[in-house]
Amino acid sequence: MKLKNWALLLALGLLLTVLVACSGGDSEDTESSDTGDADTAEDTTEEVAEETEGETEGENVLNVINGDTIPSMDPSMATDEYGFQFIGATMEGLYRLDENAEPVEGIATNHEVSEDGMTWTFTLREDATWSNGDPVTAHDFVYAWQRAVSPDTGSEYGPYMMGGVIKNATEVNTGDVPVEELGVTAEDDFTLVVELANPTPYFESLTSFGTFMPLNQAFVEEQGDNFATSTDTLLFNGPFTLENWTSTASEWDLVKNESYWDAETVQVEKINHVVVKDPSTSVRLYEEGSVDRAGISSDLVDQYSTHEDYVVTPETSVFYLKINQTRNEALANANIRNAIARAFNKDDLVNEILNNGSIVANGLIPADFAPVPESGEDFRAASGDLMTYDTEAALEYWEKGLDELGVDSIDMELLGGDTETSKVMNEYLANQLSTNLPGLNVTLKSVPFEQRLDLDTSMDYDLQVAGWGPDYLDPYTFLSLWITDGGNNMMGYSNSEYDALLEEATTTLATDNVARYENFFEAEKILFEDAAIAPIYQSAMAQLVSPKIEGVFVNPFGATYEYKWASVNSAE
Template sequence: MKKNKWSLLLAALLLVSTVLAACGGGSDKSSGKGSKDSEQVLRLMNADQIPTMDSSLATDTFAFQFLGESMEGLYRLGKDGKIEDGIATEHKVSADGLTWTFKLREDAKWSNGDPVTAHDFVYAWRRAVDPATGSEYGPYMMGGVIKNATAVNKGEVPVEQLGVRAEDDYTLVVELENPTPYFESLTTFGTYLPLNQKFVEAQGDKYATSTETLLFNGPFTLEKWTSTSNKWELVKNKNYWDKDSVKLDKITFVVVKDPQAGVDLYDKGQVDRAGLSSDLVDMYSSNDDFITIPQANVFYLKLNQVRNGEKTPLANVNIRKAIMMAVDKEAGVNEILNNGSIAANGLIPKDFVKVPGKDKDFRAASGDLAVYNKEEAKKYWEQGLKELGVTSVSLEFLGDDGENAKVFNEYVANQLKTNLPGLEITIKNVPFEQRLDLDTAEDYDIQFSGWGPDYLDPYTFLSLWVTDGPNNHMGYSNPEYDKLLQDAQTTLANDQDKRYEAMLQAEKILLEDAAIAPIYQRSLALLSSPKVHNIIANQVGADYEWKWAYIK
């Protein structure tokens, strides 16, 4: 989630700041230094460690990226977002849109030789919503979609009543709570991956903590990995049903958080892609290897209204509105990021989906809902301080610790302090996994966060902020907002025109409440070796698809 979708979430998770530009890795210029053109080895960087490889527990863009390459669900994403065959070869949908029947291929195997069957999907999906698992994404991705998913997660009905069953080893039947037009794309996402029950249960608490405690059924196997690894590999899976389509023998990864260090590796020919910070864009934008990749990932400030059981100053709507208006986003994207990213004046990204019947981009139809205006920001700020009965406020600003992230976090914090007199900001930059933990614990005031879409529908963004939602984690609640989103998934599910009108209205409410402060929509600036071909940048789900990539 993109991802995340994403989570990316991401998503992201979903991820914070352009440190994620390094996700793609780095490259030697066009000379091909350091490797032979005939070698099918791609050498990339990752911006941080992989927190988990448990598909039921994954919540971030790194986990979903590597799950997506080492595992395969019913379908996977191909070029231009086209849905390609995975373990499923076909499906049928009932006339009422509630029952989906998938036919599975009989030549798919796990990396230990076991066949991949419909039972593996039933087990995995039940595990994802079982309250004993403690999954965040299970109830988020399946609740309101698969029949009884929410009731199972709340402990109201047994897990066996989840709307998924194996009619036989190679026929999977799924019952939905409501018609879900985007369900096919949902099945490409990491939470919907299958699991080998016998293997998972044999590993116990050690499952998905290292290469040795994982099974794979995707294009690659993840090798030399533990949850604390700074280096690992994806190796072509010889048991994969479509192995002839996989040209790469191996992809190597090294964690690099500093963009300059990544470019140094690229210039030395030790990696094949490198993300660029703004100062490096100025240096390399005329380089033949320079590329930009527009994305649907949106970054924003989460404004936590309740911390450790106590209301924060951010529970005041005027304080939130002031913060939402106080950051010069155009200067941020043009002068700090300098990578093609654009200012975000709403939650739903530009060029993501069109409003049915209007042939108009959702962002254009919704308009600018969160614009920079320091004069108005100051007025809201003064009113908020008056209502709180204080003359100053001190807030903690939580962000990631990558070099690009730290620079942008400093910029945003300075904008807030400069434009809102009496505001004191303490920046807390932490490793990515720690930030996720602090988010889950709601132990922050302001957090710089982001979301990559998990599927091609505005609901993937808007559902983040429903009351007590598994990704809310900031104490926001608005019954009218909740009702609009509930209607979008239930009574309006078969009327796309009215459904989109409900989601347009929901976005307006979210930003009238200043629940979050949108900052920018990401674009990645990279150096990419001309030897590298056919890496697919996804709009939803995992950031990249490497199945069809090759070196030439």
């Protein structure tokens, strides 16, 4: 089927608000904020209009859309962009990221690093408090980090973020050593000492990430299983508090935290959030003035691209097909995987279906993310195109694979999200694969975000549209996904040479950045020689953003938006 025949599907309206980030096994597919029935959409329009009615000009209040509910507000258990967005807004770790993605003071005022890079000593401020009045202390970090890697907690992100970084994190998680031996101690109430497993060049920025937030032990244990399931079962130490929220809420508010140590910097008093899944509703709400930011669907980009409020923001998230080698025998065949990875037209997908500034991905590490040491060249440019659209090569691999398997047809399932953009993109991919690979029958399975995460964790899929937003500014945040038996692998991929290159990069080469990057280059090439995944695109956001919003930063990793320094231009 030629691309032009997708016009009727595209007329549904496609909203791409980009739920990137990290989602345990990987991140949400591109478009988290788009579907929903018409009744829900109409009700939402009325509710938002009612909520904003009567607000006077000049109020420091913002009204924004969220693509879905928040799966978890527990820093130890969150695995997705929505969770980390609101954890980042309501909590604070040792450092925060500023406008240039540089770490600035959070709960820590400064730190010292030992000569060998293995011991970091943080001095904490004494004026930081929890929303219940308790002081934020070094003990809160010790408890939170121990909880994140304890096998009793069952965290996905704790072992992933801390394993190989914090001393004994992996050993604690596997039950080989007690949690008390994790390399984090409170020298006193306001001095935190962290022992690393290996020198980690990016550790300072890592401490700004949601998994590393502190927790008030007495409060968490008092709440028990109810912790982080509602506003009443949460404590906050960041710029905002989360109000009117439960785990199933479709509306909630961020409210300025008056007890935050730097409250005088926070100008926005309130940020109202409402879940809207219908793309046309989002734009209509923006045009009515009921919301201050709305994602632009691909079919509306041409209409709004000359609008004075139209903004395209490039992102560092990469989307791909995960290829599960364990459930479907055919996908254990390297030739079959190589065929699939080359059999869909990525240019048409980004230009016609997404149409929001996203670009084709022919590798794993995104463009404009990691400069190569010494040369300064962008990693993606230096590594080159490693997996491109090539129907002739795809057919050759396909025929070899069928011959090796002794079959003339293969059935497989493609798992993806249930948003409108997801559905259209998934149908396009299925059509491309079945058209360019004769004998391939693809069944689509579109599910909500949380269900997709569950299916990924249980490895209950064949092919999956997934993606990853970086957790820190280093290529390892992407490459570490595919280490054998890694917490985010979840597709049965294993290559001992790949593992060894990354192990060396984080141990013996940890302080030699030039050599580290050479290992990263080689590892990425191996990943695509094995056709472990099939890269699709690197995302961007096309939005209408009210000019009254000032000082909102878009982070390259972690929480998508930073509101601490935001303000409302009352003149607009």
